[in-house]
Amino acid sequence: MRAIQITEFGGPEVLRQVELPAPEAQPGHLLVEVSSAGINFADTHTVEDSYLSRSTLPMVPGAEVVGRTADGRRVVALADNGGYAEVAAVREYLAHDVPEGVSDGQALALIVQGLTAWHLLRTSARIAAGESVVVHAAAGGTGSLAVQLAKSFGAGRVIATASTKEKRDLALELGADIAVDADAEGMKDRLVEANDGKKVDIVLEMTGGPVFDASLAALAPFGRLVTYGMASRVPPTPVQAAQLMGRSRAVVGFWLMHCLGRPGMYREPMAELLAMTADGRLKPQVGGVYPLADAARAHEDIRARRTHGKLILDVTR
Incomplete structure (x- = not known):
């Protein structure tokens, strides 16, 4: 599968597209065929190892994915990194079904x-x-x-x-x-x-x-x-x-x-946000869509404050 991997910590220049074996689903996990991955400012800290949690190498960054499971469900999910790839393994309890009328970009804007x-x-x-x-x-x-x-x-x-x-x-x-x-x-x-x-x-x-x-x-x-x-x-x-x-x-x-794993702090507010988006009360802003290979450019843009709204990696491109 295509993925963005880092083998050293640093700035956007360490993000490189490579071919890697697809992950295997462990107990309690789902495999998601990723259509889009979300980019957060926190990802720039993860890549340079300056985030609240420490990173280990080699690593595929990315904590947000939307795509299809093996049984055809369209889900948005948090990942323990690994999101900048064509296939991601996610914890089952962190995957949420995406309602009709909510786009990939909108769903990714909500999950973090x-x-x-x-x-x-x-x-x-x-x-x-x-x-x-x-x-x-x-x-x-x-x-x-x-x-x-x-x-x-x-x-x-x-x-x-x-x-x-x-x-x-x-x-x-x-x-x-x-x-x-x-x-x-x-x-x-x-x-x-x-x-x-x-x-x-x-x-x-x-x-x-x-x-x-x-x-x-x-x-x-x-x-x-x-x-x-x-x-x-x-x-x-x-x-x-x-x-x-x-x-x-x-x-x-x-x-x-x-908030993850605490009763009432993940699935319930996420369901509220998705419902507000589906009926138009909430309008998540998608500010830029980049091909997977352009992950480094996306990180450059977000660090330079050239962006607004949610940034998306189109993993199909």
Whole structure:
């Protein structure tokens, strides 16, 4: 089978197309003939071995696949890597049937980024009706879904940040009430101004560095900053307990892997997201489709922030 394999850690240049034997299904696993694989920003960390979980070599990256099982079911599933390939082995309990009317790209947008957005708001931030929500990288895969879900879950004001006018316009089309520039310089003041001069209740933050620092400074009493990434690869200033107690603020970390296998945290929200997509209440954004052999170019584009929405590898090409 064709697959993208890495034999050394590094940047996009280490991603190479090779021929490999197809995996064999172990007990509790399914083989999926992959039609499309999803690309996450986290994949770039996996490839350079800077992710929360350590990687081993050689490795076929890719944690999201959609395709057909041997009995003809069309499923979307999380994989323990191995997704950038024509055949992937996935844990049976992590495979979810895809309803009619939901495309490959839409299903892949939901399996990590949609679930992440859902849990950021529901589980970690515990959003309440009327609260203000800041969504950083609001045109990205997770951000574009978080904007829509925040409105659906009753947010009073959704403030989007994005690096270009085109991306800010997309966030507004998806339901954000206002969109501001993502530059860390002056971020706190822009967020407060965007919230009619008041500090904000919830921030969904995945950049790290000075954006994290400015977001924390913009939190109102009892506000929650949920951190779920470090796209800048720059750590924020260490948070001291007094900073949190002094304004009754909270910083909450989130990693989707902790939801897997926990009752009510995987299949149920995934079913809700798929149903919302099937009936048009949720519109996952597919931002780019690349042939399998162009996986390195896809990683270059996502790292350079040239993309929006969900990036897809078309494994049939």
